[in-house]
Amino acid sequence: MRGYLAAVAGSEPLTPVSRDWARQRTDLEDEVPVVHEETVTGRRYEGDGIRELRIPRFKSVAGRSGDLTQGEWAETALAAAVLADARPVLSPRWKSQQRLTLGRFTPVTHIRVVEIGCVDASRNVLFEGTPEEAHHRYVRMAEARVRAVKAGGDYLPGQGCGACELVDICPAVPSRPGFLGVDSPPARRRSWSMTTARDYRTCPARAHLKDLFLPRAEAAENTPAIVRGQAVHTAIEELHSRSPVRACASTDAPATPEHWRAGRWEVTGFQARLGTQMVGDHALVCPLHELPGDAQVYPERSLVVHDPDADVVVVAKTDLLYRRTDTWFLRETKTVRSLDESDPLLAYPQLALALLLAHEGAVPGTTEEGTTGCRVELERLTGSGPVLTELDGDDGELLAQARRIVTEHATHWHADEEYVARPGKHCETCPVIQWCPSRPEKSAA
Ligand SMILES: [Zn+2]
Incomplete structure (x- = not known):
């Protein structure tokens, strides 16, 4: 916790957001519309046209940008796209079998996804850009993987x-x-x-x-x-x-x-x-x-x-x-x-x-x-x-x-x-x- 606070001490003043963020997308599966939900986990902040997700990590994230795995790049792109379209989740958190009830969408101009290494107060910006750039990144780096996950696989x-x-x-x-x-x-x-x-x-x-x-x-x-x-x-x-x-x-x-x-x-x-x-x-x-x-x-x-x-x-x-x-x-x-x-x-x-x-x-x-x-x-x-x-x-x-x-x-x-x-x-x-x-x-x- 001390490491997390030290790492974010220098950031501009943003307001913490208590509600989770999610977006819903409708795809056609066998010509039937199916709603898919994408959500993010982490600490959420907003203000001044900025929407920021802070992901606390136990380990140090210093100099990590270079060695992210493909999966981590896909996760980052997914998170950035969810932030671009984020609406607050109004329904209770643990009703996992039901569709989420989402609140109103408020547009922002700037998206940021940051990870924080709690062990040494290190900070690493994973994505920073406009909502359009976030959408592009999603198409390039996340979409195929999201589709593969939706298609399912063996239980392990x-x-x-x-x-x-x-x-x-x-x-x-x-x-x-x-x-x-x-x-x-x-x-x-x-x-x-x-x-x-x-x-x-x-x-x-x-x-x-x-x-x-x-x-x-x-x-x-x-x-x-x-x-x-x-x-x-x-x-x-x-x-x-x-x-x-x-x-x-x-x-x-x-x-x-x-x-x-x-x-x-x-x-x-x-x-x-x-x-x-x-x-x-x-x-x-x-x-x-x-x-x-x-x-x-x-x-x-x-x-x-x-x-x-x-x-x-x-x-x-x-x-x-x-x-x-x-x-x-x-x-x-x-x-x-x-x-x-x-x-x-x-x-x-x-x-x-x-x-x-x-x-x-x-x-x-x-x-x-x-x-x-x-x-x-x-x-x-x-x-x-x-x-x-x-x-x-x-x-x-x-x-x-x-x-x-x-x-x-x-x-x-x-x-x-x-x-x-x-x-x-x-x-x-x-x-x-x-x-x-x-x-x-x-x-x-
Ligand atoms: Zn043997």
Whole structure:
């Protein structure tokens, strides 16, 4: 907030506008007129023939003009055109299924779309010009994209579902009342994953701040072993994304075992050698052996269910979802230096969540006719070789244990409304410490 105020302190005096801005356009679809609405989000200001939209960003926007993506240019052009034709939205905000009631149009001569980096009070003008220029920009940069969005596409549930107003009616997100098994009443809609649970156990404030999608100091979190694990995961994910589908071979392991990278993860020395061995070992237990080239194979697929009793969107990112004849499989791959002989569900609570999701028919495709459910596999790549364990989703006792683990991990988090920080040694590697109200003040000396 301080950064935002500092960034706008120098601007000319404009009056804040409380109503949202939108415009309506009528298109012919199969010769039937259909009204489309376009609206903008951000802070709205007007005065002296100027209409200005300020978009607060968490991150710095200094010098960003050069590296906007095509999507961002399209968004900017759309926003500028909406400003040119803006009418105030009079109807209540959350009646999302109805057409908006708009107020009177007041012409302006000048349009401005500005983004503000709240972290450092930076300011970046995205568009400035006349309404005519805004309309031209829309035709050039936004129209085709708007048409593509209207035409629709596949649903792709994932992390973002937690912030979605429509998740409870989304056809791609199954509703499973009581999935989490918590008894506290629902508060605002939140999303929950095993990462949330782990963060919550470390420090409730960390879980909450990450849930707000605040920018993170990412490097702080990562030990060399974590980086190696991520590099191995990414390397295997890339192999599993090949088209046509092909099983991994031991020759697919990194060619330079002393130093290699996969995606943004770079490893050297001991961790690089261990990682190379793990990727090579994976070939022995690769699930894609003897699958046809057009098999259904989905690496890094997010599974999402909504528990309306808790009003929580449960998100599980799985390593691999694939189909072998009429059975689906969820494969979780873990890299550990030495094998842990303890109960897999306790060691890896994500497996408990995966079992439950598989059992509840929340895995896409598993409820199709002709399929026989979904099995869960744990692949452990260790310093002394690969170990594959299959978990039986029809085993009642195992399922009951999985349910207990999931409920245990969600209960305190769900009932918490304060998210009080629990400062400790973990603060040193906390990725969201800069947002934490309880962070220790640096000594002034
Ligand atoms: Zn493989």
